[in-house]
Amino acid sequence: MMERLDQDACGLKGVRLLVVEDEILLALALEDDLVGLGCDVIVASSLRKAMPLAREAPIDGAILDVNLAGEEVYPVVDILAARSIPFVFVTGYGAAGLRACDAGRLIVKKPYRLKHVVEALRSLKLMNRAE
């Protein structure tokens, strides 16, 4: 809407992303935004749905809400870390809401602007592994 970002300037075109977000509206909005930037987006609304995707889906990075309707996203984190897939946390808690072992991970605090997400994704130096 107000923040229209240039698709090419973002450098995220073709990047495959897993979005784990339990809030349907947030997921929809983020999906729209990222798709608008040229990303391939897979959305999972619960931990149960995210687990198989994290294990098997061909993805280059992930955006992870920490609190998934009372469940925490860490099992997904461990799988992604094992697969060396970079990711960014999205949470209202900030760094204080993370596990000790995840201190230092990239965090986008809710509520966020699209450019915060884009900056975080860019700092992950994502690359399209399919290419």
Place this chain on the structure above:
Amino acid sequence: MARTRGASSLRSSLVAPIAAITLLLSLGLTGIGYWTGNAIVHVMSDRMMEQIAESIRVHVGQMMDAPSRTLRRVVNTLARHGTSLDDPHPLAKELYAMLDDEPNIDWLYFSNEAGGIVSTGRLGNGTRVILLSDDFRPGVLREYDASSDGERKELRKSGNYFDARQKSWYKLAKETREPTWTEPYIGSVEPILGISLAAPARGKTPDFAGVIGIDLILKEMSDYMRGLRVGNTGRAFLIDASGQLIASSGGVMPTTVDAHGQEQHLHARDAGDWVVRTSALHLDRHPETVERSRTSGMQFFSYDDAGLGRVFGAIIPFQASGGISWLIVSALPASDFLGPGRNATYLSLAVAALVIVASLAVGFWAVGRALRPMQALIKAAHAIGGGQWLEVPETNRRDEIGALARTLSDTSRSIQELLRRVRDDAAAREQALVLDLIERKEAEKRQQRLLNELNHRVKNTLAIVRAIATQTYGTAETPEAFLDSFEARLLALSQAHDLLTQSAWQGASLRDMVSQELAPHADGTGSRFVLNGSDVHLGPHAVVTLGMVFHELATNAAKYGALSVPGGHVEVAWTLDTAAAGRRLRVEWWETGGPPVTPRRRRGFGSRLIERGLARDLSGEVRLDFPPEGVRCVMDLPLEEVFGR
């Protein structure tokens, strides 16, 4: 150790009185025995002394009677034979012959008025001799051998000058004209204690022609006395009036040898025998006793001697015709009888001591045995006092110890119970305190969690608001339209949260939720909406998601569909499919009576929310159709998604 002392003192207090009573009884019995023994000894001694003295009196009396009869016979025989008393030779023959017939007589003699003497007799060795004073007158006394028929033979030896008139027997016989005994004396021929009995002889001169006498050596009496036994240490003896010893039991000799080798007649108080000596001395000191015996017969006496102890004695006079006036004395130390009595006393004392020792030992043993259970109880009580709950022994006994044990056991149980209660109380209080602490910590944690949750929700909600804004912005054609849609969506979200707040975020019923979303579009007729379906409870996540979905459907219907014209209807129906394959909720939205539906050029936010969001969010199958007669939406949702989150 207080325990041991308590037990042993109890033991002593039980046993000591018994031992003391036994001791007193023993001493008492011994004392009574001793006293009784003394009394019995006294009586027995008196009785024994009396019998011995009496026996001596009878026997000696008989012995003294025989010489009297013999002398009488001699005098009568001489008179009958008409033997001349002037010629010593036939007289000697006559006397000699008579001596043969009288074995108990040692010497026979005759003294004439002139004082001469003729005598015949036996020496100690049995030799027969004849004694004759020269010319049958006072003069030298010569000793001749004698033939078997009494003839004078050779001179054996010549003695001292002799005058019969000087002799006491001569004087007494002449004076009394009766047969008279002399005092015992030491023989002049042989140094043997003898006695003479002299009687006046009547010849031509009818009154007094001389003195005929016999000598006795008191052999028979001495033998008799010597053979007497007066207990073990007692003595019986004869003394003459002057106190000289005549004969005694126990081998006490009446004579002694003086410093010159001469036999001397012994005074009883000088006797070597201690009983004879001390009793004689006692009688010397108490002449009244002797005197009383002469007048009143048997007298008893007793005295204490340093060496002999108590001595019991009896004295009785012995009198015989011929002036015999002797005394028979018997004496017996009490120790003679008391010895065995004392031994019995010592024996009884020893037995008493044994009994006391035995009773002490048995008492200590028995009381100790009886008290042993007490010690076990004391031990148990100590243990209980120390906090160890030993099993109390002896509780099966039926006596006092058993009762004590039961009491102790009950007390122990009560204390244990009390302790347990106190401990439980303390534990409960401690637990309450801990629980309180935990609770407070929990509360703090809960509060922190709530704050975090609140922060999370606020941030989340703001993010959602932002998402709604961006999504609404993308589809709104005018700022007014944007504001209208945006506000309506915020309100729908808010209402969904209201429903959840009412149920403490536990969810809401599908009917309530649908009614709430449709309420703004009611027209007052009550027939615009039809809700069909049993009441289904939705989880909080489904309430929010479905709330947004129905909001979009209702908004779309109000703008373009059935609710945009009067007479339009919306029917919402839902069913629960409980097939075994998976329980599912099937919800259908069906608009009728609206303007003809024209397919939309592009899908708006609502469509995407319904088709993509709902399908993704609740794993359901959603079908949104736009047939001309009215919008139709069919949602097929797994129940676990609808109920669960």
